[in-house]
Amino acid sequence: MPATLMNERDLEFMLYELFDSDALTSRTRYQDHDRQTFNEVVNTAKTIAEKYFLPIRQKLDTHQPTFDGKKVHIIPELKTAINAVNESGIGSATADYELGGMQLPPIIASAAASFLTVAGGVGMGYNMLTTANANLLQAHGSPELINTWVKPMREGRFMGTMAMTEPGSGSALGDLITKAVKSDDGTYRITGNKIYISGGDHDLSDNIVHLVLARIQGAPKGVKGISLFVVPKFLLNEDGSVGEDNEVALAGLFHKMGGRAQTSTALSFGEKNGSIGYLVGEEHCGLKYMFHMMNEARIMVGTSGAVLAVAGYQYSVDYAKNRPQGRLPSCKDPQSPMVNIIEHADVKRMLLAQKSYAEGAMALVLYGTQLSDDERTADTSEQREYAHTLLDFLTPIIKTWPSEYGPKANSYAIQVMGGHGYINEHPVEMFYRDNRLNSIHEGTTGIQSLDLMTRKVPMNRMQGYKATLHEIVKTIEQAKQYDSLNEYTQKLSEAVETLKVTTEVVLNGMATNNIDLALANSVKYLELFGHVIIAWLWLKQGIVATKALSTKVHQTDEYFYKGKLQALQYFYRFELPQIAVWSSILISSDSTSYDMQADWF
Amino acid sequence: MPATLMNERDLEFMLYELFDSDALTSRTRYQDHDRQTFNEVVNTAKTIAEKYFLPIRQKLDTHQPTFDGKKVHIIPELKTAINAVNESGIGSATADYELGGMQLPPIIASAAASFLTVAGGVGMGYNMLTTANANLLQAHGSPELINTWVKPMREGRFMGTMAMTEPGSGSALGDLITKAVKSDDGTYRITGNKIYISGGDHDLSDNIVHLVLARIQGAPKGVKGISLFVVPKFLLNEDGSVGEDNEVALAGLFHKMGGRAQTSTALSFGEKNGSIGYLVGEEHCGLKYMFHMMNEARIMVGTSGAVLAVAGYQYSVDYAKNRPQGRLPSCKDPQSPMVNIIEHADVKRMLLAQKSYAEGAMALVLYGTQLSDDERTADTSEQREYAHTLLDFLTPIIKTWPSEYGPKANSYAIQVMGGHGYINEHPVEMFYRDNRLNSIHEGTTGIQSLDLMTRKVPMNRMQGYKATLHEIVKTIEQAKQYDSLNEYTQKLSEAVETLKVTTEVVLNGMATNNIDLALANSVKYLELFGHVIIAWLWLKQGIVATKALSTKVHQTDEYFYKGKLQALQYFYRFELPQIAVWSSILISSDSTSYDMQADWF
Structure with missing residues (x-):
């Protein structure tokens, strides 16, 4: 029997014993739910994870997306798997009913998604970014933008990205130079280059909705002159169907150490006439809106760090319980039977280290996720404000601690398994590689530390x-x-x-x-x-x-x-x-x- | 200008200021040498590294050896590069003149080899294992064995391996079950399975000389009943030419996270009549001999950990000196020019951490290498004995510290470079993957700690x-x-x-x-x-x-x-x-x- 993806007993502990998720059902937003519907969603996610993602996990890692100069190719099984997620509704589990969502508490959705993250590597990253993109637009976009772009993203027909980083400025967003020029019809023409855009191109959806940071002509210098635009890969026809190309060209794919299922792209906007962009909210307020998405993305990054730590821990515990090797130091008889390596104190130490990192990190990210819910749905405005205060403060820690200690946990998972941990017959080396990105993207550890202080x-x-x-x-x-x-x-x-x-x-x-x-x-x-x-x-x-x-x-x-x-x-x-x-x-x-x-x- | 492979000023510091390598030329064995010949060897290695290995470093990583069911295929450029090493004589730099060597001090050979390690990934691993194998045979084999096998290995015509690990016992060598049965002609028939044999199969040399641990029928249980055999891939004809197959079959290749240029193999010995093996030294003393090689291999593993740490440090320092991004916290003017990231204190911290790990580890492994020389060539027997005492004691630390802190240094190299560190346009993510093996092979950190205590x-x-x-x-x-x-x-x-x-x-x-x-x-x-x-x-x-x-x-x-x-x-x-x-x-x-x-x- 292979190792379980997640520790289900521990998830139950986190949801219902550590954080009182049952109590959420008394909130109006969640009144249709009870522990049974929560469990059903988690089980659905687990089933999809085991049926669609787990069988292709290794293939996703070893068959990186390729670019033939015209199109990006990703193994087709990923689309099937993502479709299964979309059809199940889990992709937009937390969204309002009227937007096709299930109005599930984020903490339950996060528990459900953890199975998909473990089984699918970063295959689920496309969905997660799309959800974050849709949430941003819903919070800050005009009704027209919401109507046009959010709905197809919630349904899984379109996918979304966030396009911030530029070759010349990296983390220093104030130095970005992508340009926006207003047209007479109120739209903008966008020109510039972005790099490291996750999911920036692929063939998994009918359209890709880029949220692009750019500087409107004449805007103030620095971070105060940045605006946010919707720039779709394809423009829409009047009937809402996907129309012509919007000059969002793929300039190249990056080949990453891990997280290989998710394309990381260099994009060039508007090389001919400028890509058409639609302003989100007010001019020059782009960074504020982006931080809406960014804060959500930061919790997601922390969650990825934590979940991958749990995954490696689960896998290496299972291995250690079933792998006989050696004897205890106190045993001097070479003919006595070998013990399973979980009996060796140093193996137990490495497993305890993983457990302490993985379950500590899981508790942190689920706590943060619950706060992100409380700040919107807690009963009183005092409670909502208090949750907001805590979450705002803790975000750099929620993002960073699991990102830094998750890979350390994965390194122990490799070490427990010895040579077996270092080869791709087992997934722990992949977890280690995948997890290494988390202390870099959505703000490095150094940037989080400056934010905190x-x-x-x-x-x-x-x-x-x-x-x-x-x-x-x-x-x-x-x-x-x-x-x-x-x-x-x-x-x-x-x-x-x-x-x-x-x-x-x-x-x-x-x-x-x-x-x-x-x-x-x-x-x-x-x-x-x-x-x-x-x-x-x-x-x-x-x-x-x-x-x-x-x-x-x-x-x-x-x-x-x-x-x-x-x-x-x-x-x-x-x-x-x-x-x-x-x-x-x-x-x-x-x-x-x-x-x-x-x-x- | 790309980053230099090694820090040459620091190597000079280590060799001539920290450890007095000039003084070695007063020893009889090294009397033909002086600093000029030392430098020539180092420069030759550097030239070969830059000319033959560096251009194929990435290709070696992305084109793992493949097995078509009959033969192993490795990109042919590796053979060209290895030939260049062999022709230069660096492959057997430390060996006696009469065995085709240069009688160079090991510390100089190690400094020279470091360039090849950085540029060639583990491509050089084939040579290093071959050297260790040859050294063991020279110390413990009969004149006939030395004559037959050591010479072609020194010349680069044959390559060598060490075959210890078995599927059922892993690090617990006492439990190995590969069998040896004595024939009337004094040779042995070997049957059994070995895994994780580095360089266990390839097309880089005319023959492969496996040193195989096995148990002679009726031998005592545990580690006291293990003998060591030479088991070549191909038997030799009477004239010394390569003859028929010796039933050493490749059962499979492992796909490793790093160190991909070096095959890691599962080998099956003697599936029909038994592979012919030649006993090394006495029966049941195999483990003692193997530890001769093992101790050398452990210093090599530590050296790999240290050199890869230096490589990542060099690369990320160079990057940080040339990559403008952001401004210092004290600078409030968004229009002021960006600074190179090396000006940011946190980047300096991550570079200092790397420097302290990398140059600390280099000092340790070069010290160990010098001790391994002193125990054989120091002037007095007291000095030789004292060096032996120190080296014997320090080996678990020389093996482990660089293996544990080298990857930490490489992780900082990635972090300094941010997203650029995570993609394969730059080699630091490869160093990170390659280096992760070092705390596992040739005795895990756990095993080294038990040895120490x-x-x-x-x-x-x-x-x-x-x-x-x-x-x-x-x-x-x-x-x-x-x-x-x-x-x-x-x-x-x-x-x-x-x-x-x-x-x-x-x-x-x-x-x-x-x-x-x-x-x-x-x-x-x-x-x-x-x-x-x-x-x-x-x-x-x-x-x-x-x-x-x-x-x-x-x-x-x-x-x-x-x-x-x-x-x-x-x-x-x-x-x-x-x-x-x-x-x-x-x-x-x-x-x-x-x-x-x-x-x-």
């Missing part, structure tokens, strides 16, 4: 920072009821103190010192904060497990909860203590990197 | 351990002459104390407690020891740089030495403090992994 911490008189610490302290207070959690409440309290002291130094540095120096170790601050957050979410899980174990539970559940407590212990003893190193670098305003000169390299 | 530390009344600490303390004493190195002498002294205390606890645990528990965190001990060793080698480099800077030096040298000191500082502030975490896990005999149960996962 310069915007998210000081923002609104540190409201987000304070709310987050408030939540952590609440959990510590709850945990104090359980003696067996003493070690962790104490360690987390100390960690929060470390975080506070460090934050104070960092903020002083930004206010009074050389700002370049003050920000030089921003990534260490993000790492420190990330570890505190994950430790917090592990303590939350520990409370649930401890409570459950104090009652009479079935043996398999007993094992499950004991595993949770052991992973909690692992994180607090092997991982959390590292924050002392990072904190001391920050508190001393270490200038090692700042002082280094280009010529000295 | 259970054999290397206690061995000969801790002679190797004490000698190593003696060397470290000597360096600390030297460094005390320089006030500017105070911070480091103090921190390294503290680290040595931590190491001593930890070692004592660990040894007590092994003597008095549950051995399975005592070894449960062995990898943390290896990490701790590794970091102390690298910190020591950085202090050694710091002494040289400080001395040099106290004299009048050319500006480029001034920059070079300042870079060294900055990387030293980075390692001591960002890396070395982590040993506190590992030490505390070991000192508390942490049982988190040991206590975890298979059912709880």
Whole structure:
């Protein structure tokens, strides 16, 4: 029996024991749902994942999309699989009924999608980007734009992209130069080049809806002069059918280390007369709108990091339980039977490390997903605002921590399996490659760390920072009821103190010192904060497990909860203590990197 | 101008400033050499690397060897490149004159080979394994075996492998079951299956000389009943020409994440009448001989980890110096020109991390290589014995530290380059994939850590351990002459104390407690020891740089030495403090992994 894609018992734990997803059914938006409909959606996703994606997972990886100079070719099985997703409705699970959606809570949709992510590699990336694109347009586009473009995307007939990066400016969006010129009919003519556009060309849908950042002639310099446009691959006829080419040319495909099923493209817009673009919202406000999509995309990236970590963990646990090799050090008889490698302490260490990363990261991304729901559908405006404050603050951590620690988990999955982990008979090497992109796209770790330090911490008189610490302290207070959690409440309290002291130094540095120096170790601050957050979410899980174990539970559940407590212990003893190193670098305003000169390299 | 393959200034520093390679020319074996001949060999290797390997590096990666059911096909350019290496004599640079070698010191040969490793991916792996194989036979084989097999390998006509791993036993060599039955003519008939045999089949040489571990009928169980055989792919005719097939069948090729130019094979021996094998040395002593090769191979693996780290570092430094993007945080004018990304502190941090890993690892592997020379060619028997003691002790660290930190360096190279690092237009993603194998083959990190704790530390009344600490303390004493190195002498002294205390606890645990528990965190001990060793080698480099800077030096040298000191500082502030975490896990005999149960996962 092959390894299961996801740990279903753990997903159930996350949804219903850690985060109270049952309670969502009391919200008006979700009143038609109950745990049964939630489970049905998850099971449908699992079935599609196993039936359509898993059989082609390796083929998607080994048969990269190709470009023959005219068209992009992707193995046709992917279209069949994506069609199955679209037909099931899972592709737009969270959308309103009137837009063809199921009005499912995002946390349930995310759990369902995790099966597709594991089984399909990034094949699902096309759908996810399309959903994010449609959500942006729905929030900021005119009724006409929504009517024209969102509906076919929700139905899976069109797909969407976000086109931001340019060859000359990379992450520095303020320097982008793609040009927009207004025509008499109110549309714009777009000319310029974009790179690394995921899903920028393919034959999976009838049309591709690009959301393009560009600068209208005469706009202010920098980030304040950027506008957002819908630029479709094909224009539409009056009856809404797909019409003529809109001068969006594929300039090339990038060949990536992983995530190979999803094309990464260089696009050239408007080489002849300019591609026709439709302005989204107001002029010069493009970046604000893009951040709507971007924030959603950042949670998705974190989720990908987490889910791939779970996938590698599941696979390597299964392998370790079934692979006999060697004997324990205490066994001196070479004739005694071999043990399964899961009995070796070092293998258990590598599996615990994975568990602590993977399930810590899953808890984080599902928490973030629930916040993104709460900020829209929670009962009171105070609750909605509070959720918004928390999510806004935590987004750089939700994006980054799983992206950084997911690949570390996957590296352990390879190591557990030894040579078998390094060959493509098993998927863990693919998870490792796929996952490596997550700390790069949608804002690198360095950019997230600057966002955290310069915007998210000081923002609104540190409201987000304070709310987050408030939540952590609440959990510590709850945990104090359980003696067996003493070690962790104490360690987390100390960690929060470390975080506070460090934050104070960092903020002083930004206010009074050389700002370049003050920000030089921003990534260490993000790492420190990330570890505190994950430790917090592990303590939350520990409370649930401890409570459950104090009652009479079935043996398999007993094992499950004991595993949770052991992973909690692992994180607090092997991982959390590292924050002392990072904190001391920050508190001393270490200038090692700042002082280094280009010529000295 | 593309990035240089290796940092030549740094190689010069390592060879002639850090390790006194000039002094080697006073040894009888090397009396024909001087710095000029050393440089010629290095330059020849560089020329071959640039001319033959670099142009096909990407093609070797994207065109994996294929098996058509009968023959293995590798792109023919590799054979041309390997021929160029063989013709240059670099392939057997260290061998005796009478065996067609150049009698070069291994440290010089290693520096030369590094260019080929960077440019050729693992294309050079065929040669390296062949050299290791030939060296083993020369040390332990009969004159007849040496005459028959070593000479054609030195000349590049034959290539060699080591065939140890079996499907059922993996790293647990004691459980291997490949069978050897003695024939009347004194040869043996070999039957069995081996997997992950690097270079196990190909069309690059006239013959392949497999060194095969097998069990002679009636041999003792476990590791004490293993013998070593030469099993050629083709038998030889009486005149030495290549004759008939020896029943060594290719059962399949593995498709690896990296290192793709080198075939990884499943081989089946003797499916009809048994492959003919020639015993090496005595019966049942095979593992001892294999460890001759294995120890050499372990230094090679460490060297690969280090060289690939240097390669990624060189490449990403060059990129960062030439890629304009963004502005410093202190710059608020969006119209000011962009800076090259090397000006961003976080990019400098990632480059410094790479430098500290890459040049720390290079110093370690070159030190190990020099010890492997000293144990054979140092002037006195005391010196030779002392070198042997040190090398024997340090081998698990020389193998592991570069294997673990090399890929981390490569990950930073990717991150520095962002999206550009993730695509195959640039080689850093390949370095990352290639390097990931190094902590697996020739003994995983887990196995090295058990070797260190259970054999290397206690061995000969801790002679190797004490000698190593003696060397470290000597360096600390030297460094005390320089006030500017105070911070480091103090921190390294503290680290040595931590190491001593930890070692004592660990040894007590092994003597008095549950051995399975005592070894449960062995990898943390290896990490701790590794970091102390690298910190020591950085202090050694710091002494040289400080001395040099106290004299009048050319500006480029001034920059070079300042870079060294900055990387030293980075390692001591960002890396070395982590040993506190590992030490505390070991000192508390942490049982988190040991206590975890298979059912709880």
